[in-house]
Amino acid sequence: MASRLAWGLAVVFAASAPFWMSGYHLYQGAQVLIYAIALLGLNLLTGYNGQLSLGHGAFFAIGGYGASILIVKLGLPYYVAIPLASAVCFVAGFLFGFPALRFGGLYLALATFALAVATPQLLAFKRLDFLTGGSEGLHVPKPGPLLGLPLSVDQSVYWLCLAVAIALFAIAANLLRGRVGRALVAIRDHPIAAESMGVDAALYKTICFGISAFYAGVAGGLDAIAVGFVSPESFGLALSLAFLVGIVIGGLASLGGVIFGALFIEFVPNYADQLTVYFGENAKALPGAVYGVMMIAMMAVAPMGIAGLFRSLAQRLRKA
Amino acid sequence: MNRREFMTSAAAMAIFSTPARAEDTPGISASEIKIGQTMPYSGPASAYGVIGRTELAYFKMINEQGGVNGRKINLISLDDGYSPPKTIEQARRLVEQEQVAFLWQCLGTPSCLAIRQYCNERKVPQLMCSTGSSALDDPEHFPWTSPANPIYQNEARIYARYILKEFPNAKIAVLSQNDGFGKDYLKGLKDVLGAEHAGMIVKEATYETSEPTVDSQVVTLQGSGADVFIIAATPKFAAQAIRKSYDLGWSATRIVSNVSISVTAVLKPAGLDKSKDLVAAQWGKDPSDPRWKDDPGMKEWGAFADKNLTHAAFFDQNAQYGYGNAVALIEILKSCGDDLSRANILKQTTHLSGLELPTLLPGVLLKTKPGSYSAIRQMQLSKFDGASWQLFGELIEA
Numbered sequence: 001m002a003s004r005l006a007w008g009l010a011v012v013f014a015a016s017a018p019f020w021m022s023g024y025h026l027y028q029g030a031q032v033l034i035y036a037i038a039l040l041g042l043n044l045l046t047g048y049n050g051q052l053s054l055g056h057g058a059f060f061a062i063g064g065y066g067a068s069i070l071i072v073k074l075g076l077p078y079y080v081a082i083p084l085a086s087a088v089c090f091v092a093g094f095l096f097g098f099p100a101l102r103f104g105g106l107y108l109a110l111a112t113f114a115l116a117v118a119t120p121q122l123l124a125f126k127r128l129d130f131l132t133g134g135s136e137g138l139h140v141p142k143p144g145p146l147l148g149l150p151l152s153v154d155q156s157v158y159w160l161c162l163a164v165a166i167a168l169f170a171i172a173a174n175l176l177r178g179r180v181g182r183a184l185v186a187i188r189d190h191p192i193a194a195e196s197m198g199v200d201a202a203l204y205k206t207i208c209f210g211i212s213a214f215y216a217g218v219a220g221g222l223d224a225i226a227v228g229f230v231s232p233e234s235f236g237l238a239l240s241l242a243f244l245v246g247i248v249i250g251g252l253a254s255l256g257g258v259i260f261g262a263l264f265i266e267f268v269p270n271y272a273d274q275l276t277v278y279f280g281e282n283a284k285a286l287p288g289a290v291y292g293v294m295m296i297a298m299m300a301v302a303p304m305g306i307a308g309l310f311r312s313l314a315q316r317l318r319k320a
Numbered sequence: 321m322n323r324r325e326f327m328t329s330a331a332a333m334a335i336f337s338t339p340a341r342a343e344d345t346p347g348i349s350a351s352e353i354k355i356g357q358t359m360p361y362s363g364p365a366s367a368y369g370v371i372g373r374t375e376l377a378y379f380k381m382i383n384e385q386g387g388v389n390g391r392k393i394n395l396i397s398l399d400d401g402y403s404p405p406k407t408i409e410q411a412r413r414l415v416e417q418e419q420v421a422f423l424w425q426c427l428g429t430p431s432c433l434a435i436r437q438y439c440n441e442r443k444v445p446q447l448m449c450s451t452g453s454s455a456l457d458d459p460e461h462f463p464w465t466s467p468a469n470p471i472y473q474n475e476a477r478i479y480a481r482y483i484l485k486e487f488p489n490a491k492i493a494v495l496s497q498n499d500g501f502g503k504d505y506l507k508g509l510k511d512v513l514g515a516e517h518a519g520m521i522v523k524e525a526t527y528e529t530s531e532p533t534v535d536s537q538v539v540t541l542q543g544s545g546a547d548v549f550i551i552a553a554t555p556k557f558a559a560q561a562i563r564k565s566y567d568l569g570w571s572a573t574r575i576v577s578n579v580s581i582s583v584t585a586v587l588k589p590a591g592l593d594k595s596k597d598l599v600a601a602q603w604g605k606d607p608s609d610p611r612w613k614d615d616p617g618m619k620e621w622g623a624f625a626d627k628n629l630t631h632a633a634f635f636d637q638n639a640q641y642g643y644g645n646a647v648a649l650i651e652i653l654k655s656c657g658d659d660l661s662r663a664n665i666l667k668q669t670t671h672l673s674g675l676e677l678p679t680l681l682p683g684v685l686l687k688t689k690p691g692s693y694s695a696i697r698q699m700q701l702s703k704f705d706g707a708s709w710q711l712f713g714e715l716i717e718a
Contacts, residue, residue, distance in 0.1 A: 024416040027409060121530060126498050135499050136455055137404070137430055139437060227405045228437065231430040234404045238363055269406075273361065273399040284373050287399045288362040 002314075003256070010259070014162055023154040028266060030154075030226045033161040034219045035262035037168055039246045040255070041215025044172060046244075047253035048181065049208045050188030051100060055112030057240035058119040059089050059213040063220025065123060068138045068230045069131050078143050082221035086214050093213020097206030116240035123232040137231025140224050157226045164222060168215060173255055175211075184208055185253075249298055251305025260306035268294055347421030348660045353387075353653060354394045356414030358426045358435075363401035368427050370633065371450065372397040374642035375425065377628040388653045391660075396420060402427075404434035411435040415444050422447055422665055425468060425645055429453040429500070432465070440464045445666045448645055454504050457694045459670070466669055466688070468645055470603060470696035472501055472577075474718035476508025476552070478601050478699050479575050481716055483548055484517065487573065491522045493546035495537055495561055497553055498526040505552040505577070508718075522546050527557060538564040542572075551576045559590040566594035575599045578699075583608070587704065596706045601699040601716075603684045604644070607635045609708060617678025644679035648686060648695075651675055669693075683715050 017029055042056045066085025070076045076084070096115075103111050122128075124135045132138065146156040175181060186194035187201050195201050224230050242265045250261025272290035276283040302309035347354035359372035379393040387393060396418055400407040407426070414420045415438075422445035426432055432449040433456070439446040440462045448468035449456050456467040483490050494509065496502030506524070513520055523544035525537040534557050541549065542565065549572040551561045558580030565574060576598050580586045587595040605612045612618040621643050625634040633639040652675075653660075655668045670693050674685035686695040697718040702709040 022416060024409075024412045027412055031405070031409065124499070126528065135430070136433060136453075139433075223405065227408055227434070229404055229408070229434040231404050231434065233402055233428075233430045236364065236403065238401065238403065269362070269399070269401065276361075284359075284361055284376065284397065285366070285369050286361075288366070291362070 007256075011166065015159075018151075018155040018158055023152060026154040026158040027226070030158045030161045030222075032259075032262045032266045033158075033165045034223045034226060035243075035246060035265055036258050037161075037165050037222070038216045038219035038243055039250065039258035039261045040168060040172055041212040041219070042243050043247045043250075043253065043255075043258050044176075044184070044215070045208055045212035047247055047251075048176065048188065049184045049205065051205065051209065052105065052109040053112040053212070053240075054109050054244060055115030055119075055240050056212070056216050056243045057235050057237070058112075058115040059093055059216035060220035060223070060239065060243075061119050061123065061235035062089050062092055062213075063217030064224040064230050064235065065132060065138075065220075066217070067221035068140045068224045071140055071225075072138050073131065078221075078225050082218060082225075085221045086217035089217025089220075090210045090214040093216075094206055094210030096213070097209030100209055101202055101205055113240075116237050120232040120236050123235065133231075135232060137229055137234070140228050140230065142228055143225050157222075161222050161226065164218060168218065169255060172215075176255070180204075245295065247305075249295070249302075249305055251302075251307025251309075254305065254307035256310075257305050257307030264298070264306075345421055345661050346415075346419040349391075351391055352394050353391050353660065354396065354418065354420045355649075356411070356418060356420035356423045357395060357397040358400040358407050358410045358414075358423075358431060359397050360402035360427060360431075361399040363403065365402040365428060368450070368638055370636060370639045371425070371427065371642035371645075374629060374633070374639045375646045378624070378643060378646035381624070381628060382650055388650060389658070393650075393653075395424075400431060402431065404430050407431040407434050408438065411438060415439075415442065421445075421660065422662060424448055424649060425450050425642075427451070429456070432456055436462055436465050443662060445662055445669070447666070447669050448649070450641075450645075452504075453500055454507075454694075455500065457692065459691060459693050464666060466666075466693035466695075468695065470699070471694045472504035472552075473508035473511070474694060474697050475578055475601050475699065476505045477512045477718040478701075478716045479550060480509045480512035481718075482575075482599075482701060483520070484512070487548060490520055490548040490573075491544070491546045492520050492548045492550060493523045493525075493541035493544050493572070494521060494550045495525050495527070495534060495541060495553060495557075496550075497557065498528050501554075501579075502526060502552055505550075509550070527553070529554070529557075534560050535564050537561075538570075539568065542568050542570045547572045549574045551580070553577065553580060555580045555582065555586045559586045562587070562590040562598065563594050566591070573597075573599060578602065581709065583708065592706055595704050598704040600702055600704075600709065602702050602709065602711065603681055603696050603699045604637070604640070604679055605681060606709065607637070607640060617680075620678050640679050644677045647677055647679075648675060681711070681715075 018026060038060055045051050045053055063085050066088050067081045070081035070084055071078055100108050123132055142153045143156060145151045146159055183199045183204050186199060187204055191201055246261030246265045249264045251257030269291055273287040275290050276286055359369055360366055361369040376395055376397060379395050383392045396414060398410040400410050424447045427450040429451040432451055443464055446465045448466060450468055452469035452471050454471045454473050456465060457471055496505050523541050523546060525541050527534045527537055538561050549565055551558050553561055558576055578601055581600045605618055622634050652668050656664050670688045672686045672688045672695055674687055676685055681700055684698045688695050698715045700711050700715050701713050702711045
């Protein structure tokens with residue numbers, strides 16, 4: 001009950017933001033929602049199903065570039081382009097799921113890591129220049145006002161991201177509540193026991209990979225229109241690692257956790273950069289180090305992620 | 321409203337609508353000029369972060385000396401991790417939240433391209449971008465965006481002029497990287513050679529940065545019988561091309577792009593003896609060259625580095641680059657006088673009529689004009705004597 005109330009309040013708060021936030025803060029808000037969608041996908045795969053991916057930036061990139069190419073080169077509207085690009089991501093993720101079946105644990109992490117390393121180079125590959133714009137990237141036109149309402153671009157993009165995020169969260173929650181969710185978790189915890197209970201592990205794992213990639217693809221597509229620009233540098237290794245940081249900090253196998261994870265990867269690097277100001281110009285070289293210290297502190301305080309922290313606090317309150 | 325009231329209100333309106341007072345521009349007050357910048361302090365390009373740090377240190381020194389016309393320089397330099405989405409976020413923060421007067425020296429081709437549309441729509445000057453891509457020098461479509469680095473095309477144009485003058489019957493072979501850098505280079509060469517001399521280029525070859533070596537390209541180019549070999553390559557590949565062309569016994573005049581003239585990073589790995597007689601264009605003073613030991617400009621830079629940075633920073637060409645650009649900005653702001661409107665700051669930056677910098681070769685002056693914002697368009701050729709680069713000939717205009 002309490003958690004429903006929290007979700008309700010969060011949605012009301014998020015939906016009202018465009019009435020009182022500046023364009024710049026709405027841009028940041030849209031980024032948080034986009035990261036939350038991508039983290040949700042990764043959490044389905046890694047948190048719930050136990051398949052470690054270090055390469056989700058690659059699916060994010062396919063979604064981003066896919067949508068951009070459809071919008072810029074074919075002139076499709078974004079509400080057609082993003083679903084199409086996301087469908088491509090689903091297929092790509094599903095197909096990647098097959099070799100992933102043969103890799104366990106760290107080997108899968110390495111295989112997906114390779115994906116993340118290869119992505120920026122493939123995007124800058126010469127023969128694909130006519131599609132991708134090469135190293136100079138693609139400019140994506142801003143979408144028109146949502147539903148023809150008198151809104152600014154920032155408001156439209158933010159509400160679009162919010163609507164999509166709510167829908168995708170609802171779908172994920174629904175999926176996890178039923179037999180699919182139980183099967184995914186069972187495969188993570190006891191693969192042999194799950195199979196002997198009649199769970200088709202191969203099918204569930206590949207489909208989970210597909211859905212996870214689909215979520216990343218939707219996020220990538222939304223990111224392309226929110227940012228208005230895609231280039232190989234937008235989808236570097238750092239992005240994939242940030243996603244992993246996001247789900248671990250937010251809390252593995254937690255839907256609410258991904259929101260905290262998204263807030264963390266969006267805002268904490270900025271704070272790390274601002275903190276360096278207090279140590280003089282030469283400390284300007286150290287935002288990465290400050291970020292690292294913050295991350296370690298976070299893990300020390302909340303080893304089960306922020307969602308885990310809330311859970312244990314709630315338990316203590318109940319006992320008291 | 322009676323007549324007298326009308327007159328006073330009209331007079332009041334006239335007072336308040338006097339053109340472009342400094343206080344009307346965001347970020348400009350009687351005591352401060354607020355400037356924004358994005359810089360990759362973290363991430364894959366963090367080696368460039370020293371540029372921002374040098375610039376911050378320089379403005380601190382200027383402020384201690386009293387600032388520009390009594391106004392302190394407040395440079396807000398934010399980390400974007402070399403990621404375009406972050407660059408947009410930071411640029412919006414600088415423009416919308418911090419209310420800076422203009423953006424200056426934002427680093428990186430993709431980052432600058434990502435925010436170009438935004439800056440031009442809002443008419444916020446995006447000045448002296450830290451990149452040599454010709455895409456950032458497009459005043460016709462993006463009048464509020466200007467580059468700081470000499471664009472690659474101009475360097476290539478200078479080689480073409482040199483070849484036309486010294487080797488009018490040359491047969492040219494070109495090795496270039498298959499990206500914007502290589503394409504800019506070829507365009508510059510072909511622009512100067514024109515249709516009349518287009519046939520002088522007898523063979524072109526390109527490479528991908530993912531290739532392990534360019535040996536086969538060099539063999540093919542030698543097979544064309546060319547007697548001038550232009551190497552438009554980044555350091556690793558330039559070193560390979562220099563060594564291979566020597567090992568093949570190819571006696572062509574070899575011209576190497578300025579991005580690959582570092583003695584330690586390119587010529588030593590290639591072999592100093594094998595690098596002898598290479599030709600390259602230069603515009604900056606090389607801090608490791610003893611020729612500039614007593615040069616006033618370089619002494620100034622050395623003293624500044626020792627006092628505010630580290631001694632090692634003096635030899636860091638990125639730090640030197642930041643220093644030169646910071647000096648240039650102060651001169652530009654001085655030339656704005658009391659009219660610090662965005663339009664005038666842009667105008668002063670794009671109408672430089674010959675600004676001298678302590679870090680540039682004697683005679684190389686910053687010149688910009690409305691149709692072309694790239695400021696460094698003069699260079700001098702140099703030849704490698706087996707130990708260091710020796711300048712020769714006159715300055716050549718691109």
